Amino acid sequence: MAQTANILGPARNRVDGRAKVTGAAKYSVEFTPPKCAYAWPVESNIAKGKIAAVDAKEAQAAPGVLAIISHLNAPKPKEPAAKKERNSGHGIRNEERLPFGDDEVHYAGQYVALVVAQTIEQARYAAGLVRVTFTPEEPLLTMKAAEDKAKKPETNHDEHVQLKKGDVDATLTDSGLTKIEQTYITPTETHNPIEMSGTIAAWDGDKLTLWDATQFVKGVQSIVSRAWNLPTENVRVICPFVGGAFGCKGAVWPHVLAASMAAKAAGVPVKFHVRRQDMFTSTGHRTPTEQTIALAATRDGKLRAMRHVTNTLTSTVGEFTESCGARSTGVMYDSPAIRVEETVFPVNVSTPTFMRAPGECPGTYALECAMDELAVALKMDPVQLRLANHADNHPIKNVPFSAKHLRECYQVGAEKFGWAKRNAQPRSMRDGGLLVGWGMATKTYPAHKMNAAAKVILRADGSATVQCATHDLGTGAYTAFTQISSEQLGIPFEKVTFELGKSDFPFGPVAGGSNSTATVGTALHEVAGLLHNALAQLAVKDSKSPLYNEKADDITMVEPGRIGLKNAHAKSDSYIDILRRAGRDSIEVQSELKEPEENKKQSFQSFGADFVEVKIDPLLPRVQVTRVVSVINCGRVVTFKPARNQIIGGVNMGIGMALMEATEYDPQTGLPVIRNLADYHVVTNADAPVIDVTFVGEPDFAFNPIGCRGIGEIGITGAAAAVANAVYHATGKRVRDLPITPDKLLDIA
């Protein structure tokens, strides 16, 4: 494998691998405290209206039932101040409404009552005995129906989503330019990590412990403690492993507070393991998008104007914007005129949320398909078209991208894939009776950095424990942070234990936006400096130390396990000797939480390219992806195996998006008809191709001292477009509404 040596960390096995393959890894709902009871929900099957009556008599009398809560009797937490919750340590909510708060029904599948019983079997049965009657009202379920209520948000998470540069409309009327304009549609997609969300709530007086499947233990702690008006530390949140998330465990969804309410009502700990069907209605989804893109270019392929207009849905109880245009067209190519518009339509469907690369993922699908269409119109190679429009500077901010190596991605990818052998003519390539298509697309995801703190306990035996309230969603965080801790602290990998997933630990932000490695890595860099300084403080006062009477500020780590003078490395002392002579078993330091400095002189963004081959039987046209080459420029890769796996997983999810994933709704009740894993098709092993992953570029030290830009999300971006473009190349048919299921290709025969 030709990898660029200086960006790749070691190909270590995961430190938590053994726990995961032996079943020892405990996920949140697997910590069953004594007397733990089980919750089972009752839901609305109307999309809008009021709860007329809740008859829980029969259910209450059923065996094992401990409590039944609804808006009529639920213990009432208060609304945690919502305004402060955006993008900060205060936690995230997308559905901005307390469960069982009132008699209003805002979407089908809304929890309207919760039964608590001693066993799962009893709770499930009794929930079926609760009779809830509704007074339905006419719901708004489509963009068309919600037209009057449409909004054009200026920002999404403090980032501008309506962009304007140059005169797009005038350029688009220039008859000398080659133009395309098309609308691309993506359906509702649902995260569906294999671990369903879930919370165990256990009260002990005014202290609450939550074992919660979450991407943000500190956020859950903040929201829940404020809701119950408790000191923050009275709420403990524990989550050592997350069974996949992809965004749906970032916000605090109704089941979290509901579990704490039910535990209060029942007087025992309560486990609320969200059902798979409720993962489609109560933990968010990717909103459907309608994106219209217009591109105008000169004959030699130079973009002169780009317009990206997006319509998406949100709910009536929370605002979420999937900013497709800003996060794709707004960052990708060098064009003198760019316009991005976003319109959001509130409907009576549960609240959408961020799903792996929110904005970038559907945005790059549409943009990169549009670029493919432009390449066809120009009779230009799709790779050449992209090279011709390569942006050295951020197209809107007009500052240079840091450590950008996208050209190399195209070049390495094309070479590995054999792109030069592509016949540009659609339907020209075959494998026996199968049509063969080759497509490509650019990938991109911004580098995000938030704030975090960390604690180190260094022991006299040379081992260390490092703690941060961060998370491992399967991303390899345990391994990456063990690696970074080892490097930064100067302690052998095997002697570092990295702990995460507890709100008791120093602050870690939401594990979302591919920010964790950069953010926590920076905190680890800082805490390592503090540790070295603390050791120096001991050494300079120790007459037996070679560093005696030196200035602590002149001292730094000079090699693993030793601190010494910055300008005379030979004068040094070992951590172990310093501690032993000081009679210390251990030393403990913790970094402070501080806002990250924003570098406005550069733009930090990862890029990549996917090259995809599909094969299609023209008569029975199910698309099979047969191979993928993915080349990624994301700064430094801390640990190779999990990083490569992230790209493989992202591409596979992109293949699912392109070919099979869609949550469809019943037009009458507003309930999803697709709400289980038999009907919601994710990629199976038999659908997954061989995926060749290469990382190129250089560490991005301008971004952070670790040099990494994050890796969780870029994998999915562009992938669906590369598949769709390959389908076009194979068949000559451009399908512009995902997923590309066999029925949409019947006319290619």
Add this chain to the structure above:
Amino acid sequence: MNPFSYTRAVDPQQATSVIGSNASAKILAGGTNLIDLMKMGVERPTQLVDINRLPLTQIEELPNGGGVRIGGLARNSDVAEHPLIVQRYPVLSQALLAGASPQLRNLATTGGNLLQRTRCYYFYDPAFPQCNKRQPGSGCGALNGFNRIHAILGQSEQCIATNPSDMNVALAALDAVVQVQGAKGARSIPIGDFHRLPGDTPNIDTNLQADELITAVDLPAIPFATRSHYLKIRDRASYAFALVSVAAVLDLQNGKINGARIALGGVAHKPWRAQKAEAALQGQTADEKTFRAAAEAELAAAKGYKHNSFKIELAKRAIVRALSTAAAMA
């Protein structure tokens, strides 16, 4: 899931007498469909009669060259890989292996698969108020709802659900005979009479009586069934229900079709025996043109809905492909 009593049957007679005397008792075999439906609250038996340990797992030749008998409890995985099935009825082996997953096939039984209920969203999820199959008289939610997976043949205004089984399609093409035992004795039900069309009583899937237990499925001796093929078209490569499937068995003599047996899956409330197509093939030359004409004849009566009209053309092509594949076999 409502509480139920559990009885382990000691012999088939006992099992049939329990279900014959308690209308809300159900037979439990592999459970892959029944337990699922009980969790959903669709099936609500008060008693389960576990037949898993009854000696009904045989796969054996019938006497005097009479074909093969498959026990009602033979697991789908065992049937699929049994030499008698692989060699003599490849279409059945292929159909079974196209269904579900290895784990589910290890549990699922022949009898249970015959009784598999529809995957119609409106049936499976009681949150939907309308389903004539689940609650007679409530209406059909699929008719004006999302109906991509629904029927195009033999449906009624009361129900447009499909039978989701792969195995049943192959059994239909093979003229299987379902052996059942009731409180009053045993009888044989030809596969074509086993499943029902929805008509005005979509709540009744099959002609199995309340006291009857499936003890075996007999496959008649069909020497030319070695020339057979099962084709399944779905949205992903594996572990998905059929959009459309075809079981095709061809009797070819010198390039002429001496007989053909074709059944379709995913298109109707029962495995759909394509008799019109079969008639159109009789005595014809085995080529694509003939196959297409036969497919057209079969699907002439098909009716699609908002989301499933594509199945009509897809079914035609699937018939052509399945027949072509069978015809090309050595």
Add this chain to the structure above:
Amino acid sequence: MPVRLKINGKDISADVDTRTTLLDLLRERLQLTGSKKGCDHGQCGACTVLVNGRRINSCLSLAVVHDGEEITTIEGLANGEQLHPMQAAFVEHDGFQCGYCTPGQICSAVACVKEGHAKSDDEIREWMSGNLCRCGAYPNIVDAIKDAVAKNA
């Protein structure tokens, strides 16, 4: 209702609700939480365990049905500290990310090999398709299984 099972070689007696699935018995009563609940409807394979050596979905099987039978879960595969070759191969090939489908994948893979359905990449892919991995680590899962097969050979 009383049931007696041999789980990972140990005799277990329990009094269970007839409605209790094998999966819920393992996870909620016996604290054998290695077997995972990913859908509770036989649609993901995370609950895969071996019953009398055959892989099944434990979420769709009642505990009472298995009275007297031998169950092997992920907790029973390793030989003390020595990982089962399939477990070791999954670690080596990074055949997982979040790890939640992993116990089911590994139990399924062990059975897949034993059934003789791991003779080629395509065969492994098809015969492992009853175990969804939403993280999409499939290529690594295939590599792990191939490696385990090779090392046993």
